[in-house]
Amino acid sequence: MAELAIRALGLTRAFETVRALDDLNLEVPAGSVFGFLGPNGAGKTTTIRLLLGLIEPTSGSAQVLGFDTRTQGADIRARTGALLEHSGLYERLSAEDNLRFYGRVAHMPKEQLNQRIQELLTHLGLWDRRKEAVVKWSRGMKQKLAIARPLLHRPGLVFLDEPTAGLDPVAAASLRDDLAALAARQGATIFLTTHNMAEAEKLCSLVAVIRQGKLLAVGSPADLRSRGGGQRTEITGRGFSDAMLAMLSQQAGVTQASVENGRLVLVLKDGAGVAPFISLIVREGGEVQEVRSGQGSLEDVFLTLMEEEK
Template sequence: MTSGTISISTNDLHCEFGEVHAVDGITFEVQTGTLFGFLGPNGAGKTTTIRLLLGLLEPSSGSAQVLGYDTRTQADQIRLHCGALLEQNGLYERLSAEENLDLFGRIWHIPAERRAQRIQELLEKMDLYERRKETVNSWSRGMKQKLAVVRTLMHNPQLVFLDEPTDGLDPVAAASLREDLVDLARQHGVTVFLTTHNLSEAEKICDQVAVINKGKLLTVGSPDELRLQKSAHSIIVVGRGFNEALLAELRTFPDVEKVELQDRHLVVYFKQETDSGNLVQFLAAKDVMIDEVRKGKASLEEAFLSLLEEQA
C-alpha cells in the first residue's frame, strides 16, 4: 500500500459478551505508515479490538477492514499480511534467538537463503545479532520483548499489532524498544497499531492516538490535538496578591472546574474554552499584580484523564 492510504477502517464496530459491551460502536481510521496509539485503562476494550481486527473474534455488529480485507470473510488474508504481538511473546525459551526466528521463518514458508538474510537483518536492527546463539531463557525481559517484536516482522508484514509491548519493562529497555518502533514506522513504512495505558510513551512516539474506555471511543487525533482540547480550558496567571479568599471565590464561579496556586502561578481550569479577559478583570479588581497571562499547556495524560472524567 502507498502513503496516504488507509490501513485500518472500522464502522460502528460492536462486540458483546452477554451483557458486557466490550467494544461499543467504535469508528476510526488508521493511515498507512503511521504509529497509531490505542489508549485506555485496563479493561477498556483495547485487546478485544485487536482481536476483532485480526479476525480472531466475530463482531456482534458493524464492520472493519484491515489492509482492504474484510475481518469477517478475509481474516486469513489479514493475518498473512500482518504481524501481531499479543499477551504472550510466543518465543521458545529453550531455543536460541536464531533458532526461534528460523522456526517462525519456516512457518511462513520463507526460503532458506532469504530466511537467513532476514534473521541477520532484523537482529542487527534490534542490536541482538551478537547474541543470536544464546538460548532465550538466559535473556532479560527487555531482550525477549525485542525478539518477540522481531518475530512479528519475519514475514515482512505491512501492519503490526502490538499489545502493551513495553509493559513490565525497565525504563532503559522500554526506551530502547520505543526507538525501534519509531524506526519501523518512519524508516520502513510499517504501520504500527500500539495499545498502551502508558500516556508518556504514547506522547513521545505516536502520530495519532485514539482513547477508548468502557468499550466506547472517546476521541481520535494527534497527541497535540488532544493536549489542545484540554489546554484551551486552562489559563495561567503569574503575579502577586493571591490569597485563599480569592481562590475560594473563584471556585464558586459556575464555569470554573478547578483552581490551583503554585508559588506565584495561578492556574484556573474552565469547563469549556474561554477568553482570559473576564478572569484578568476579576483579578485586577481584587488588587492582584499581574505579570503574565497565558493559556495552559496540558500533558497528554491530563487530557486523557479529563476525557475519562467527562465520560463518567
C-alpha cells in the same frame, strides 16, 4: 484521500450483558503509527482480536488491508504481524532459532530469512547474543525479540498490544527508541495499544482514546492537545500538602492536581483562570514562588476525557 489500512464501521462486540466495544467507527491511514489509548479494560485488546478476525463482531463491520474481518480472517493474519498478551518465544531456543522457526512457518525463502534475521537483530542490538538461549536474557531483551517476531515477514500492518508493559523505565525507553526507528524504516502501519501517554506522544502520528468500549477522540497528539488538554500550570513553592491537593482537586475548573518533581501541577479546564487558585493556595498556607502556564500534555488530555466520561 489516503489509503486506509483499517476501516471499522459501527464495530460492536458484546460478551453476555457487557459491551466490550460499542459502535466503533475508525479509520487508520496506511503507513501511520496509530496509538489506541485507554485504561485497562477499555476494549483495546478486544478491538485487535476483532480486527485480526479471531472473534466475530456482534454487529458492524471492518476491513483490514482490504479484507473483511468476518470472512477473510486467514488472509488478514497472513499479511499482518501481531504481538498480543503472549510473547510467542521458545525460551530454550536461541534468538536466532526462534526467528528461524517463525520464518519457516511463514514460508520465507532461506536466504531472505537469514538476511532478515540479521537485519532485525542488529537493529535491536541483539545480534551479538543471537546464539544464546532466550531464557538467559533480561525481560527487556526478550521483549525486543518478541517485537522482532511479528516484523519478520515484512507485514503491511503490525499490531502491538501494550509492548512496554511490565518493563522498567530504562528498558521501556530503549524499546520505544527502537520502535520509533523501526517504524520509520519499515514503512508498515503500526497499531499500538497503550495506557502510557508519553509512549503514545513519542511514537504515534495519530491517536484515538477509548473508554468502556466507546471512542472518545481521534486526532494527532498535537491536535488533541489543542482541542482538549486545557491549561497546565506549574507552581514552584512550598507547603503543597496532601490535604491541599485534595482540596484543589475538588474545585470547579480543576481537572488534576498533583506534585511532580517538587512542583505543584494544576491542569485547568479551558477558560478557567489560574489567579483564583493561586489565591486559594496562599490562603491555605502554601508559598508560591513562581508560576508557569502552558498547553496541557497528551496525558492531561487523556485525564480530562476520562473525567468528562464519568
